[in-house]
Amino acid sequence: MKLIVDDAATELSPRPGQCLRTALREAGHQGVKKGCDTGDCGACTVLLDGMPVHSCLTPAFRAEGSRVTTVRGLADADRLHPAQQAFLDHNAFQCGFCTPGMLVTVASLDQAQRQDLPRAMKGNICRCTGYRPIADAIASLDAPLPGPAARDPASPLPPAAQAVVTGTVPYTLDVPEAGILHLKLKRSPHAHARIVAIDASAAMAVPGVRLVLTHADAPARLYSSARHQRLTDSPDDTRILDEVVRHVGQRVAAVVADTLAAAEEGCERLHVEYALLPPVLTPEEALAPGAPIIHPKDAATARIEQPERNIIASVHEEHGDTEAAFASADIVREGSFRNQRMQHGHLETHASIAWVDENDVLTVRTSTQVPFLTREALCHVLALPRDKVRVFCERVGGGFGGKQEMLTEDIAALAALKLRRPVQIEFTREEQFIGATCRHAMRVRVKAGARRDGTLTAIALDILSDTGAYGNFGPAVMFHATNESIALYRAPNKKVDAVVVYTTTPPAGAFRGFGLGQVNFALEQVLDEIARGLGIDPIRFREINVIRPGDPMISTSLAVHDVEYGSYGLDQCLAHVRDALAVREEVPEEILHDPDWSQGEGVAAAMIDSAPPLGHAAQARVALTAEGYELIIGTAEFGNGSTTTHGQIAADALGTTPDRVRIRQSDTAILGHDTGAFGSTGTTIAGLATERAAQSLAARLRDEAARQTGTAPGEWSLTPDALVRGEMRLGLRDFAPLSAHGEVTGSPRSVCFNVHGFRIAVHRPTGELRILRSIHAADAGRVINGAQCRGQVEGGVAQGIGAALFEAIRLDGTGAVSNPNLRGYHLPRLGDLPRTEVFFADTYDRLGPMGAKSMSESPFNPVPAALANALADATGVRFRETPFSRDRIWRACSEAAGA
Numbered sequence: 076m077k078l079i080v081d082d083a084a085t086e087l088s089p090r091p092g093q094c095l096r097t098a099l100r101e102a103g104h105q106g107v108k109k110g111c112d113t114g115d116c117g118a119c120t121v122l123l124d125g126m127p128v129h130s131c132l133t134p135a136f137r138a139e140g141s142r143v144t145t146v147r148g149l150a151d152a153d154r155l156h157p158a159q160q161a162f163l164d165h166n167a168f169q170c171g172f173c174t175p176g177m178l179v180t181v182a183s184l185d186q187a188q189r190q191d192l193p194r195a196m197k198g199n200i201c202r203c204t205g206y207r208p209i210a211d212a213i214a215s216l217d218a219p220l221p222g223p224a225a226r227d228p229a230s231p232l233p234p235a236a237q238a239v240v241t242g243t244v245p246y247t248l249d250v251p252e253a254g255i256l257h258l259k260l261k262r263s264p265h266a267h268a269r270i271v272a273i274d275a276s277a278a279m280a281v282p283g284v285r286l287v288l289t290h291a292d293a294p295a296r297l298y299s300s301a302r303h304q305r306l307t308d309s310p311d312d313t314r315i316l317d318e319v320v321r322h323v324g325q326r327v328a329a330v331v332a333d334t335l336a337a338a339e340e341g342c343e344r345l346h347v348e349y350a351l352l353p354p355v356l357t358p359e360e361a362l363a364p365g366a367p368i369i370h371p372k373d374a375a376t377a378r379i380e381q382p383e384r385n386i387i388a389s390v391h392e393e394h395g396d397t398e399a400a401f402a403s404a405d406i407v408r409e410g411s412f413r414n415q416r417m418q419h420g421h422l423e424t425h426a427s428i429a430w431v432d433e434n435d436v437l438t439v440r441t442s443t444q445v446p447f448l449t450r451e452a453l454c455h456v457l458a459l460p461r462d463k464v465r466v467f468c469e470r471v472g473g474g475f476g477g478k479q480e481m482l483t484e485d486i487a488a489l490a491a492l493k494l495r496r497p498v499q500i501e502f503t504r505e506e507q508f509i510g511a512t513c514r515h516a517m518r519v520r521v522k523a524g525a526r527r528d529g530t531l532t533a534i535a536l537d538i539l540s541d542t543g544a545y546g547n548f549g550p551a552v553m554f555h556a557t558n559e560s561i562a563l564y565r566a567p568n569k570k571v572d573a574v575v576v577y578t579t580t581p582p583a584g585a586f587r588g589f590g591l592g593q594v595n596f597a598l599e600q601v602l603d604e605i606a607r608g609l610g611i612d613p614i615r616f617r618e619i620n621v622i623r624p625g626d627p628m629i630s631t632s633l634a635v636h637d638v639e640y641g642s643y644g645l646d647q648c649l650a651h652v653r654d655a656l657a658v659r660e661e662v663p664e665e666i667l668h669d670p671d672w673s674q675g676e677g678v679a680a681a682m683i684d685s686a687p688p689l690g691h692a693a694q695a696r697v698a699l700t701a702e703g704y705e706l707i708i709g710t711a712e713f714g715n716g717s718t719t720t721h722g723q724i725a726a727d728a729l730g731t732t733p734d735r736v737r738i739r740q741s742d743t744a745i746l747g748h749d750t751g752a753f754g755s756t757g758t759t760i761a762g763l764a765t766e767r768a769a770q771s772l773a774a775r776l777r778d779e780a781a782r783q784t785g786t787a788p789g790e791w792s793l794t795p796d797a798l799v800r801g802e803m804r805l806g807l808r809d810f811a812p813l814s815a816h817g818e819v820t821g822s823p824r825s826v827c828f829n830v831h832g833f834r835i836a837v838h839r840p841t842g843e844l845r846i847l848r849s850i851h852a853a854d855a856g857r858v859i860n861g862a863q864c865r866g867q868v869e870g871g872v873a874q875g876i877g878a879a880l881f882e883a884i885r886l887d888g889t890g891a892v893s894n895p896n897l898r899g900y901h902l903p904r905l906g907d908l909p910r911t912e913v914f915f916a917d918t919y920d921r922l923g924p925m926g927a928k929s930m931s932e933s934p935f936n937p938v939p940a941a942l943a944n945a946l947a948d949a950t951g952v953r954f955r956e957t958p959f960s961r962d963r964i965w966r967a968c969s970e971a972a973g974a
C-alpha cells in the first residue's frame with residue numbers, strides 16, 4: 076500500500092490485521108515507540124492526516140493513501156519544531172521513551188487545546204518526569220522568548236538530548252538485525268503446579284517455528300534473577316525453565332520462530348500437562364503451620380533461611396530495652412499498615428537480543444541497568460567464561476529498579492546458543508505485570524513511645540514482607556527497609572522483627588526506594604500521631620528527634636559500619652518545608668466556601684545511605700583524543716541523567732566543557748567492571764570513578780608539561796585543557812596518547828535526606844482529594860546539574876503520589892493479576908499530578924564527586940506518608956493502607972461521619 080511517511084512517498088506491505096505502529100517500525104520508522112498494545116501509553120502516537128492517533132490501535136491498512144507524520148518528520152531540515160525546541164529548553168524528558176509520542180501530540184495542539192493540558196495530554200503517559208517540565212515546555216509555546224532560551228551553564232543538556240527529541244536515539248530494539256528470530260514465552264495459568272509433560276509436536280509443526288525450549292533443555296543450575304554486587308545476596312532459587320511453576324505467569328516454555336506471530340501460535344499449540352499443587356497466596360498463609368513448601372528443602376543450598384516455613388530471611392534484633400521504654404513513656408502510639416504491590420511502569424518493556432558473533436562470543440544487547448552483572452549471571456548459568464560473553468545496552472527506556480533483574484537475557488541467550496542465530500525477546504505490557512517483578516507488598520506494624528517533651532524513647536518494627544514466588548532482592552529489601560528508616564531517629568531503644576516469605580504470586584524485586592518507602596509510610600504516620608498527641612508541630616517534633624552529625628546511626632545490623640556524615644542538610648530540608656508551608660496559597664472558592672471540603676497539612680522525613688552496603692564498584696577511563704576527551708564508563712543511561720553528570724565531572728577536573736567529553740558506556744567489552752546504575756549510584760559511585768580518572772589524567776598532563784618545559788608542575792595557572800589546546804605552546808601532539816583510569820569500591824558512604832510536605836483539601840461526601848501544595852526538600856550534597864536533579868526529585872515524588880493514591884497490582888482468587896494493563900493499574904497522567912516545589916539543601920559532601928550525594932531513588936520515600944498525614948489532618952481518619960483511592964477516602968469519611 077502507498078502512503079506518505081514524514082514527507083517521503085512510502086510503500087508498506089502490512090500483514091493482515093497488523094497495526095500501523097508495527098508496520099511503521101518494521102519499515103524502519105523507529106521513532107514510533109511501543110509501550111503497550113492497548114492504546115494506553117501514547118508512545119506510538121503519529122499524525123494521520125494531521126490528527127494524532129495511537130498507531131498501535133490503528134489498522135495499518137487505514138493509512139493507505141494518507142500522510143503519516145512521526146516525530147522524525149516534525150523538524151524542518153535546518154530547524155527543530157518549536158515543540159522539540161521547547162522540550163530541550165525545559166529538560167522535558169528523562170529516559171526519553173515517551174518523548175516521540177509526546178512531541179507528536181504536542182505538535183498537533185492548537186492554542187485552545189494547550190490551555191487544557193490534562194485533557195489534551197491524557198493519551199500520553201510519562202513515567203519519569205512527573206510532567207511538570209512537559210507542561211512548562213508546552214506553556215512556553217504560547218509565550219515564546221524573543222531570542223534563544225538562556226540555559227544555565229551549570230545544567231547542560233544530556234549528550235543525547237537532540238537525538239531524544241528528534242526520535243533518533245536508539246533503544247534496545249531500534250537497531251534491526253538481519254535474519255532475527257522471535258522468542259515468545261509460554262506462561263503458566265496456575266499459581267503452583269508441577270509440569271508432568273510438554274508435547275511440542277503441534278507447536279513445531281507451525282510454519283516458521285524453529286525451536287521449542289522446555290525445562291529439559293535448560294541448565295539445572297540455580298540462580299537469582301536479581302543482580303547485586305555480591306552474588307550471594309539473594310537466594311539461588313530460579314532456573315531458566317523449571318519443572319515446577321510457582322506463580323501464574325511463570326515461564327513454562329519458549330518458542331522461537333521466524334516471526335512473532337508464528338512464535339505466539341507455537342505457544343498456543345504447546346500442550347502442557349500439569350499436576351496441580353496447593354497455592355499460597357498471602358504471606359500469612361505462607362507462615363501458617365502446615366503450609367505448602369514453595370521451595371523444597373533440597374534448595375537449602377540456595378541460602379533460604381527456613382525453606383520448611385517459606386522464610387527466606389529474617390531479622391530479630393534489639394538495641395536497648397524497648398518494652399521498658401514503652402512502659403515508662405508518656406505517650407505510646409502504634410498501628411498496622413499495608414503497602415501494595417506496584418509496577419515500575421517504565422515505558423520501554425524488558426527486551427533483549429542475543430547472538431553469537433564471529434569470534435564465538437555470546438553477545439547480548441539488552442535493556443538493563445546492570446550490563447556487567449548480567450554478564451556475570453550469564454556466565455554462571457550457562458557455564459561460559461567471561462571472555463565468551465559480552466553484554467551491552469543502548470539507551471534504556473526507564474528502569475526504577477525493574478531492570479536490575481535478568482528476565483529476558485538468559486532465555487534469549489540459551490536460544491541463540493542453540494540456533495546460532497540472533498534471537499529477540501520483547502515483553503508485552505501484560506507480561507510486565509505477570510512475568511516481571513513488582514514492589515514488595517509489606518505489612519508493617521509500628522510502635523513508638525516518647526516523653527512529654529517530645530523526645531522519642533523507643534521504636535519497634537514488626538514487618539512481614541511478601542517476596543512472591545522467587546526471592547529476588549527479598550532479603551536485601553527487608554534489610555534496607557529496616558535500616559535507614561529507624562536510623563534517622565535518635566531513640567535509644569529500637570527493636571526490629573522482620574520476616575520475608577515466599578508466596579505463589581508474581582515475584583517482587585528492587586523498586587525505587589528499596590523497601591524504605593513501605594516502612595516510612597508506617598513509621599512516619601505513627602510519629603505524626605505522637606506529635607499531634609503531644610500538641611507539638613510535626614516538623615518541630617522531627618527537629619527534636621532526628622540524628623545530627625556525631626550521633627550514632629542505630630538500626631539493624633548490616634555488619635557494615637561505613638556510613639559517615641559526609642555532609643548534613645536535614646535541618647535545612649525541614650526548614651525549607653516549614654517555610655514553604657507557611658506561605659498560604661490561593662485556595663479555590665468552591666473549597667473555601669463549601670463546608671464539605673476539609674483542608675489539612677502533612678509532612679514526613681526520610682533518610683537514605685548514598686550507596687548500597689557491601690560494595691558497589693565502578694571503573695572509568697578518560698583518554699585524550701584529537702577532538703577532546705573520551706570518557707569510558709560502565710553505567711547505563713536510563714533517564715537518571717548520570718551520563719550528563721559524568722561528562723560534567725570529567726570536564727570540571729580537566730578544566731574544559733562537557734561538550735568536549737565524548738562518552739562511551741554500558742558495554743562489558745570496553746571496561747572491566749561497573750556494578751550498575753541502581754541505588755542512586757550513577758553520580759556517587761561511577762561519578763567518583765570518573766572524577767578520579769579525570770583528575771589522574773589532569774595530573775599526568777601537568778607532569779608531562781612540566782617535564783617537557785623543565786618547569787615545576789604547579790607553576791602555571793593554565794588548566795589541563797588549556798595545555799592540550801596549546802595555550803602554553805604545548806598542544807595535543809605533545810601529550811597524545813595519554814589516558815588514565817579511575818576506580819572506586821563504594822565505601823565509605825554518606826547520608827542523604829528528603830522531607831516532603833503537602834497541603835490538601837478533601838471533599839468528604841465524594842472522597843475527592845486535591846493537592847493544594849506539594850513541597851519537597853532534598854539534601855543531595857552539591858547539586859551538579861540542577862535541572863536534572865530537580866527532574867529526579869519531581870519524578871520520584873510523582874511515583875510516590877501514584878503509590879499513595881492510584882497504583883496497585885491486584886490479584887484475583889487464583890493468584891492471577893487481574894489488572895495487567897496501564898489503564899486498569901492507573902499509571903498517573905498529567906492531570907493526576909500536582910506541581911511540586913523543589914528545594915535543595917546547601918551542602919557539600921566530602922565523600923562524593925564534586926561534593927555530590929545521591930538523589931534519584933529517595934524522593935519517593937516520604938511522599939505516601941506525608942500525604943497520609945495530610946489526610947489525617949484534613950479528615951481525622953488515619954489511612955493505613957495504600958493506595959487511598961477516592962472510593963476508600965469516601966468510605967472512610969462516610970464511616971467516620973456515621974453515614
Ligand code: FES
Pocket residue numbers: 108109110111112113114115116117118119120129130131132
Ligand atoms: S504503544 Fe500505542 S498507546 Fe501504547
Ligand code: FES
Pocket residue numbers: 167168169170171172173174200201202203204422472473714
Ligand atoms: S521520559 Fe517520559 S517515560 Fe521516560
